[in-house]
Amino acid sequence: MPETVDMLNALVLFTNFVLIPGVTYGSQLALGALGVTLIYAVLRFSNFAHGDIMAFGTMITILVTWWLQSVGVSLGPLPTALLALPFGIAATVLLCLFIDRYVYRYYRSQKSRPVTFVMASLGVMFMVNGLVRFIIGADDQRFFDGERFIIKAREFKKMTGLNEGLAIKTTQGLTVVIALVLVVFVFWFLQRTRSGKAMRAYSDNEDLSLLSGIDPDKVVRTTWIMAAALTAIAGVLYGLDKSFKPFTYFQLLLPIFAAAIVGGIGQPVGAIVGGYVIAFSEMIVTYPYKKFWNYLAPDEWQTSSLLQLLSTEYKFAVSFMILVIVLLVRPTGIFKGKVY
Amino acid sequence: MKKTLIAAALLATASAQTANAEDIKIGVFLGFTGAIESLVADMGPAAQLAIDEVSKSGALLDGSTVTWVRGDTTCTDSAAATASAERLITSDKVHAIVGGDCSGVTTAALQNVAMPNGTVMVSPSATSPALSTIEDNGLFFRTAPSDARQGVIVSDILNEKGIKEIALTYTNNDYGKGLAESIEKNYTESGGTVTINAAHEDGKGDYSSEVAALAAAGGEVLVVAGYIDQGGKAIIQASLDTGAFDTFYLPDGMVGDSLPEALGTDLDGSYGAAPGTDSEGAGIFAEMATAGGFKAGPFTAESYDAAALIMLAMQAAGSSESSKLKEKLMDVANAPGEKILPGELAKGLKILADGGEVDYVGASAVELIGAGESAGNYRQIAIEGGKLVTTGFR
């Protein structure tokens, strides 16, 4: 039987390297997937430009943050970017409405097939991608300021006397809190408000909702505004926690889609669950359990092997594998998504 | 009488100039776009600085002018690099090439274009050990040391510090992989243990899984064979944040002021080494770079030296043709001869024109060995008080 200290060490180790990053990453994916799923539920296509629109919103926020920093505005321990966030959201909303007006609306009026929309979103992705790189460049940008940690690893070690440290970054705390607030808001909006109900009605049965006098343009507009806001916030949180780089945002597309589909595309609850499922499977499958095992196992079972199921190079393949398995076993996802 | 003689001599040189002077073109074949565009932004101007210096001096081959032509390697796309090299050699008709930069595209351009056309390539930054043994008809040289050499340096430094166990992570390309293998080989042979040798992909937002794996494997020091403005920095940041590692070894791609600037005093106690010398050359070159409006960043000294060596070899061979100058390139780079520093190219050219010998030292104290690659001088550094300080040379 391992000693209590060892068990605590193992627990802290696991929390520090799997649990906390997993919850943070999962929240970021969930917000992204929520945006994808809203667009999908109402407009009925997979928006491939999602990652790059995230990058756009983040870019605007960064530019405003820099400006705020240069005039000396700050939020104390919290990052200044939170002040700049409304500007980022506003710009993203405008961009989305603009794109919808000049790209997607035409195809809606033509009653084009979903795949045409997807293709158009690919074109939008190109353009937004080029635009972002043109304005801010292809390099890494950091825009975090304020207090970096809620708990520092070294301080935790000193405080508890354990071998293993535990660190919680401010951005990790912020991400989880904001994600929670947003999710509650989205559900309240969809269940309780008139616009939200109209959105759900339109999503469930377009013809019937039109008969009952719902203005389709208004529904589409509301959807874009909600999705754009979620997208911008998800992008900024991700950028604050990690770093901003246009190419990274493009690569987020796959886990975000995987999250949305695994949860059941078109289902807000599914998007959130899917986000955490993807994030945790990535962490759990690629984590080497050597140290964890050695804390718990008796002396004669100590190992020098890494005990890693899959090397970290294939991390993103995990989200893909889960996607395939879900499609094979339950094509509609965990929460029975929409399949048109 | 004396005056007449001088006049006659002057007249003779003047007529010689008009007789044999030509317009020599040198290709600057680097990744102006793509993965290492931030480094190339300074490497390009460094090579051009040497070319302009010689051209202005009028000392090369009876007053020939030298101009540079740029070509983009993109660093990764060998098809695009081949097309670009094709343009430089067959359309712009360059006499020799400074480049390429990344090992993959350099090999493609060398084998598909430079060898068939018999054009000399001098790379300032392709460090893959594979290039030491590649079939090149004597056309390929590099002013950057092979990664095989750096592996020895890293192993030596770690052993001197009494480190017994390291974790190793590398950027997933031919540079990172080659260097990591070289470090692992040398360090293991000298009795050390490598607990994990894992890749990281540049340009990702999140490295928590990678750091978790490194932390689980453990080790006294984390060796980060990556790039300072890419995944390498993010790995260090995440390791510090989670308390996975406190001390890091920084190979050449990670040595730069921007790292301690970004991470502050948390990095104190880490150390590393990058190509560099305590020669006067490096200092002179840094001043020239500032005057020329670019940073003396990684591989810029090598770029300057690559261009300088090509032109010195032309002078020694008495011809701007690649087939002739390739025979002389090693001679001008190595002893015996008068030592030539950056900014003294005209002096070197003159000595060669008078039949003398030069030993080009240049900005990176270049010394070519083996199949025409730099022997490699390293500057050892440490991070103290949030600053990069030089602790020695080897």
Add this chain to the structure above:
Amino acid sequence: MNNALRATLAFSFMALALVGVGLYQSWALSLTILNLCIISSVMALGVNIQWGYAGLFNIGIMGFAALGGAAAMLVSTPPVANAWAAGGWNILFSAVGLIATIIVATLVYKNIPKGRLRSLAMIVVLVTGYLCTRYFFDPAVSAIESTDSAKTGFLGGLGLPIILSWPVGGLFAAGAAWVIGKVVLGLRSDYLAIATLGISEIVVAMLKNEDWLTRGVKNVNGLPRPVPYELQLQQSEWFTGLVEKLYANSLAGLEGAARSTVLKDALIEASSIFVKLCYAGLFATVLLIILTLCVLALNSPWGRMMRAIRDNETAAEAMGKDVTGRHLQVFILGSAICGIAGAMLTTLDGQLTPTSYIPLRFTFLIWVMVIVGGSGNNLGSILGGFLIWFVWTEAEPAGTWLMTFLTNWMPEGNAVKDHLIQGAQHMRLFLMGFILLLVMRFAPRGILPERHAH
């Protein structure tokens, strides 16, 4: 304007552009661009079969091209005897272990009725299989990768002529397409897009990380060529004779050293052009064969059925057509063509560089080619391949030039001006997206629209 005239005009324009490059830049460069144009067109043809014939949205072209590239390397490089000796048996054992696991798992799945027992049995089989495979695989990999890792460190290939790899590349891609198609075809149309995007990233990740097989990011250089080497040509007598004849005019009246200098330059130029012409001949043959097959297929009853399915799936299904089955067929065929093109590209490069596979260049660019050329029209795809590749290569200098020109009025050293010029390269992306959207909106049928045989 009818289609034949349009096509003739468009292709003459392309030919003119290439001749222009030949005259004003160099013939070797013009042929280099031509070769890449042909390869791009083959890829575009493959995508056109999927999208134009059947409306399948594949955004994993990069993965299929990379599989083709891997095939080129695996077929042509000589085997590395030491590496085989070091870990060959263990690799074979682990392969056997993997296959056995799959077979047993399938048997269990089929023979045990659905329930807790089956789930439990499946888990036991899979875990045991995984552990057995890893038991042989891990030591094999480290043994192979440590055999002379700076030069080899991989198993090598079969040492066969590289041209054989083109069909093999097609087979590899077809195999991958079969697996994906089985899983996602028949579900929503955009699931295919996401699945292909995912698989292409995984294929490239494997090429990068499975060093024992592909040497990973260390690249495999010097793949043998299907055509002569320039240096051999320059030294061979028959070629020298040929060049002497061709360049008789410029050699006339020259003697001794002057003659040999001119002859040497002529030899270099001619050998480089000769080699590229050989490649162009090979690639053009492949293009013509594939094009002919495509045209024949499109006009056959099969092609009519495909278009019927594309235009109205429900109706076709009601007529008793096996929509999913046909889709699978067409998806495999199209992917195989992409695989062939990928193998051709690696052959031309003479090396396998896994890091060069980036989605922008290998997936999205090809899509722009298909849409701009005219989806559903084979000639259109070829034209798109030529046009877009030409623009893509020549856009880099043009973009910089344009930005310099546009900012000409700004003072030297102006921050905005510098930023605009530095950022010019990113405009390429923006431009590609813009072209795509414009064509989709205002000329959805492309430059050479699909012909309707009513």
